[in-house]
Amino acid sequence: MLQPQQLQDIAISARSLGALFYYSPESETCAPLVDILTSSEWISEWPYGSMQQLEQCAAKLAAMTDEALTDAHQRLFIGPYALPAPPWGSVYLDKESVLFGDSTLALRQWMREHLIEGQIGQKEPEDQFGLMLMMAAWLAESQPQALSDFLSVHLLPWSTRYLTLMMQDARHPFYQGLSELALLTLASWQQQLAIVPAERELYR
Secondary structure (H helix, E strand, O other): OOOHHHHHHHHHHHHHHHHHOOOOOOOOOOHHHHHHHOOOOOHHHOOOOOHHHHHHHHHHHOOOOOOOHHHHHHHHHHOOOOOOOOOEHHHHHOOOOOOOOHHHHHHHHHHHHOOOOOOOOOOOOOOEHHHHHHHHHHHHHHOHHHHHHHHHHHHHHHHHHHHHHHHHHOOOHHHHHHHHHHHHHHHHHHHHOOOOOOOOOOOO
């Protein structure tokens, strides 16, 4: 069982990363996080990864580019054109690569069994990557005994593929750096919790 400080580290990092993978970077939730991550002040506070790995992430997060961050968020998470790395688990786990696929329904059932409610009025599938990170934060604080199962069955089987595509195809250094930081963080959780991700065939 993880110690309280380890669970707190998971909750804080999951909530921060989840917000950045879900909300607009200019939103009230994300704007302060963007300010922090585009400086180098956060490196000494981040609980996962080596200094060299974090400095590499920080360099990308702070890199200048012609594309505004809000435009990149629109292109990567909303559209209207095809997303280079769709952020929904069912795109990777279901043979038809559809939204609200069988893997999403399985996640909904798991949430019901653990008495977890989705966001009121939410139109986004529950397996959106940012939403799932924020759910991991909630579990670390409220149901830590369910965290390993959630990660091993519902998130880790596809998250590495998604984050790898983001690092390759996002074409914006902030989101490439953010994906690299998320990959590093998830790998650390997996090691801490001694998780073996469920074997699932990926279709993207």
